[in-house]
Amino acid sequence: MxxxxxxxxxxxxxxxxxxxxxxxxxxxxxxxxxxxxxxxxxxxxxxxxxxxxxxxxxxxxxxxxxxxxxxxLPRRSAFTRTAAGRTSAAQVVAANVDVVLVVDALIGEARVRRIERYLAVAWSSGAAPAVVLTKADLCDDVTAAVEQVTEDAIGVPVLPVSSVTAEGLDAVRELFGPGRTAAMVGPSGVGKSSLANALAGRPVAGTRGIREDGRGRHTTTARELHLLPGGGLLVDTPGMRELGLHDDADGVAQAYADVEGFAAECRYRDCEHRTEPGCAVAAAIDDGLLDPARITAWRKLQGEARHQLLRVDARARAEERKRLRALHRTMRERPYRTR
Known part of the structure; x- marks a missing residue:
């Protein structure tokens, strides 16, 4: 070999x-x-x-x-999440990958917020992310669905595919050629196993239907690396119903580059982007340049990343305690404080 x-x-x-x-x-x-x-x-x-x-x-x-x-050997990249359950431990899903394929389906519930979460982790991996939207043959308006995702997937290719008709498969193959590795990540039931089989040209993963409640089934039970025709390598992963961020502040910033760009223009450095004067984020929402739901998701992921950092980083916890003490001292020293 x-x-x-x-x-x-x-x-x-x-x-x-x-x-x-x-x-x-x-x-x-x-x-x-x-x-x-x-x-x-x-x-x-x-x-x-x-x-x-x-x-x-x-x-x-x-x-x-x-x-x-x-x-x-030292890893060049790693898609890492917080292990499921009540823990702060990191779990490496796939190592030394060149491309992270965030896979979701073009049917079923709204997918944009879920894709944003996966992209935040993918950006932190050190690999290049891409979004692959499966089951294009079952979608009535593929163009509109792709445009909806593309609007929020800043700087990321969004590719619709069908494992049944082979539509879009060549575009996915072009993302990783000989000697390059891609990892597929996403929730259960979005067609990752069918996509792996279609890209490999042979059955490499089992497939099952959607459950009666509409939720996906775990068809892949273990992560596995496959060598594809043409030389690319593909890591197939089990579906993730829980994707905990593991200190992914940089990934969140890249996934929400548009929001971060407006936030940098705010009048005050500590602007919370709510009702402060001179808030560029609020102005962008008023002007229709930012979706309020996207701002809410950004704040949520920022909070998760900060919380996880405090759980695993002693220095960060010490700095947070110092910040809170300074804030409380300032509140006590205010001359107009009610006594």
């Missing part, structure tokens, strides 16, 4: 420990790794230190000594 076809680059050679060979992680399950090395596919055990938060993820390059993965 030519490692270049798996995305290997010559500069990674210096990162390999002595006596090791490289392999790329195709799948992680039951505490074991399925990897592809120069001599083909094999199942290996991770070393003692490669568990929990330090465990390799799908797409990682690992250093192999026989049937043991002794470490993994």
């Amino acid at each position: 030519d490692l270049l076809a798996l995305g290997w680059t010559a500069d990674r050679v210096a990162q390999l420990p002595p006596g090791c060979e490289p392999g790329r992680v195709l799948r992680v399950d039951r505490g074991r790794l399925t990897v592809r090395a120069a001599d083909g596919e094999r199942r290996v055990h991770p070393a003692a230190g490669l568990h929990g938060a330090a465990a390799p993820a799908v797409g990682d390059w690992v250093a192999l000594r026989g049937e043991l993965a002794v470490g993994f």
Whole structure:
């Protein structure tokens, strides 16, 4: 197997420990790794230190000594979310990806706010995001639906596709060619598995229908890396009903670049964009340049990113406590404070 076809680059050679060979992680399950090395596919055990938060993820390059993965090489990018449940731990969904395909369907409930959330995480990954809207063959007005998403997906290509008619598949393939890796992310039931099969030209993922309540079914049960005809690599991921931001302030800023641009023009640096005089965001809403619902979503994701940062970053917590103490001191010292 030519490692270049798996995305290997010559500069990674210096990162390999002595006596090791490289392999790329195709799948992680039951505490074991399925990897592809120069001599083909094999199942290996991770070393003692490669568990929990330090465990390799799908797409990682690992250093192999026989049937043991002794470490993994530095990641160039990583799509990371907060693990589901009551935790602040980061979960790497896919590593070393060049493109993140945010997948949603052109049928069903309104999708714009959900796509914005995925884009915020995708921008933080270090990869280039793109939006893929599936089930175009079932949509009455594809153009209008694409325009609705494009308006809020700032600087991101929005591609309608149909896994049934093959419409738009070539445009998706052009996003990642030989040696380049794309990761598909999105909720259950939007057609990720059907899209993976269509791009691969063969069944690589199981497919199932929508539940009676309209919610998607989990058809992909584990993340897996597939080598596609033409040389591209695709990570298929299980549907995510919960996508918690993990310190994604920069991603939120990029996903809402238009809002951030107006906010930078406000008269006051600490403007909360509500009723303050000289607020450029409020003026943009009044002029019809910004959707109020988009502002609400922006504030929500900003708050989530800040809350998550405070949970995982001791320095950020200390700075927040310092800020609150200063605010309380200022309130106490006001001469017109009611006594």
